[in-house]
Amino acid sequence: MPRKEILKTTRRLTEPFIVTKGKDFRLKDFDPTDTRGLIDKGEAAQLLERGVQWLAEEQDMLYAQDRWSVLLVFQAMDAAGKDSTIKHVMSGINPQGCHVSSFKVPSKEELEHDFLWRYIKRLPERGCIGIFNRSYYEEVLVVRVHQDILARQMLPPELVSERIWDERLTEIANFESYLTLQGTVVLKFFLYVSKEEQKKRFLARLDRPDKHWKFSASDVHERQYWNDYMAAFEETIRATASKRAPWFVVPADNKWFTRLVVAAAIVEAVERLDLHYPKVDAQKKAGLAAARNALMQEKEKAAPRARTKKA
Numbered sequence: 001m002p003r004k005e006i007l008k009t010t011r012r013l014t015e016p017f018i019v020t021k022g023k024d025f026r027l028k029d030f031d032p033t034d035t036r037g038l039i040d041k042g043e044a045a046q047l048l049e050r051g052v053q054w055l056a057e058e059q060d061m062l063y064a065q066d067r068w069s070v071l072l073v074f075q076a077m078d079a080a081g082k083d084s085t086i087k088h089v090m091s092g093i094n095p096q097g098c099h100v101s102s103f104k105v106p107s108k109e110e111l112e113h114d115f116l117w118r119y120i121k122r123l124p125e126r127g128c129i130g131i132f133n134r135s136y137y138e139e140v141l142v143v144r145v146h147q148d149i150l151a152r153q154m155l156p157p158e159l160v161s162e163r164i165w166d167e168r169l170t171e172i173a174n175f176e177s178y179l180t181l182q183g184t185v186v187l188k189f190f191l192y193v194s195k196e197e198q199k200k201r202f203l204a205r206l207d208r209p210d211k212h213w214k215f216s217a218s219d220v221h222e223r224q225y226w227n228d229y230m231a232a233f234e235e236t237i238r239a240t241a242s243k244r245a246p247w248f249v250v251p252a253d254n255k256w257f258t259r260l261v262v263a264a265a266i267v268e269a270v271e272r273l274d275l276h277y278p279k280v281d282a283q284k285k286a287g288l289a290a291a292r293n294a295l296m297q298e299k300e301k302a303a304p305r306a307r308t309k310k311a
């Protein structure tokens with residue numbers, strides 16, 4: 001399929017799920033089971049393969065150019081498919097230019113710092129792709145739903161008020177705006193799974209011994225707070241979606257569709273950068289020609305003969 005055709009398809013895939021204007025965002029306008037009826041599964045697999053290949057080519061140029069960086073943020077409820085989406089979409093990527101950071105419960109050292117500290121340390125350098133498997137958004141999601149976590153963050157009490165969530169959301173929006181103006185492309189993915197599908201996936205994990213390691217009893221406990229999480233996600237997206245750093249609310253009840261939308265969004269964003277290999281100037285060209293000459297004129301030195309032992 002020619003590139004132009006692929007781009008048309010990616011646009012069709014991403015357009016319904018991109019949020020660039022938070023003010024108008026309502027979670028109820030999105031459906032976790034949505035697959036748009038655009039394509040069948042076989043076609044989807046083919047498209048994904050092409051997208052992954054494309055991404056690999058673009059990444060090579062991103063790295064060579066060494067100007068832009070890309071930050072991909074993944075947020076979701078448990079079992080929404082963050083890990084497997086990251087694995088599939090990035091499967092063609094050169095590990096040298098890509099780094100995945102998974103953020104868990106913060107350590108004692110991390111709690112001794114401002115809330116962005118541990119995330120800033122993991123930002124991608126120029127030419128590289130950074131993937132955040134959970135991110136600074138946990139600071140307005142899990143921390144907001146379970147406010148005892150906030151109490152552990154060692155903040156001076158006079159700085160903690162009801163306004164803290166709005167303040168954090170503004171700080172995050174400003175932080176992302178700063179990053180984009182420094183040459184980091186920021187894309188944020190909320191893998192939107194339904195509560196019913198999560199239950200199915202948990203039960204499937206319980207049925208499979210090879211998946212038991214992924215199961216945690218606390219994941220089931222968290223289901224009690226489902227509505228609180230959804231409210232927190234909605235407010236978060238409303239406050240932090242922008243043209244510069246858009247959210248994608250990706251339907252996550254069908255994994256094949258989730259992967260496709262995420263791949264399409266990344267391909268599109270990277271394509272927009274119009275990447276190319278750095279131009280080689282005349283001086284460098286002359287240097288290359290000289291190097292070629294030197295290599296061609298090099299006399300092959302005879303390989304030293306192996307000494308034969310005297311009997």
Ligand code: ATP
Pocket residue numbers: 078079083102103104105106133134138139142143149214216
């Ligand atoms: P998986 O379950 O797919 O292996 P995961 O991302 O859920 O991956 P876990 O080790 O199960 O990883 O969970 C990480 C936990 O850390 C989550 O419950 C998350 O809410 C929590 N967490 C992440 N960031 C913070 C934070 N800043 N403060 C408190 N808890 C956090």
Ligand code: MG
Pocket residue numbers: 078216219
């Ligand atoms: Mg988990």
